[in-house]
Amino acid sequence: MHAMPKDIIVSVEHVFKSYRRGSQTVPVLEDITLAIGRGEYLALMGPSGSGKSTLLNLIAGLDRPNSGAIMVEGVDITSLQESDLAHWRAGSVGFIFQFYNLIPVLTAFENVELPLLLTRLSKRERREHVLTALSLVDLADRMDHYPRQLSGGQQQRVAIARAVVTDPALLVADEPTGDLDRKSAAAVLDLMDQLNQELGKTIILVTHDPSAAKRARRLQFLDKGVLSDAPQDTL
């Protein structure tokens, strides 16, 4: 473990990432360095294919860089073994995806409970945590519903409850409003504002939607694998 200033939660240092396509190497991220403060709300924009999801997945420990270091809460996640990384992810990061990724055969309650099955909590404690998370997203009354019985906006709110049920400091959201109508999108963005402002969650939001990016308090722009402060006229 390295010492890091207390207020920096994510530190990306000289990260390079490429993918292999047949015999070719396709560079995706080139020398990315980025520090994110605890409690920050950062939006990441940029053209399709510029590497936004790739960077988000690296920070969340879903993928590994070719070189460079990624420190999250003082842990160099690039040096963790696969099983340690999975364990770290489960307790440290909440994920919000464009298409919710709920399990169709599980109820809202069971979907939100899933991340807790990896913990030592008792059944009763799990139930309390799940109900707290579902109340936060205002869906406690729908806990016995299956995903297909819920609207897209409601499914995304269940996914947000699942993301926060283990109380991670960091939330990563990849196009969380990409599949929603304006009204449901606004409700999801309001909820993310609340998680940031009231619960102090650090949020990294990847989006194409300027009205979503406006909610963040800092904007970074990725183009052809290179990161920069967003130009003034981006939004």
Ligand SMILES: Nc1ncnc2c1ncn2[C@@H]1O[C@H](COP(=O)(O)OP(=O)(O)OP(=O)(O)O)[C@@H](O)[C@H]1O
């Ligand atoms: N697992 C993979 N294997 C090979 N190439 C990949 C893989 N994942 C991403 N890529 C390539 O890396 C590049 C960046 O992809 P990425 O999804 O990070 O971009 P993005 O900025 O999030 O795009 P979008 O806005 O369209 O979601 C693309 O050219 C993509 O084809």
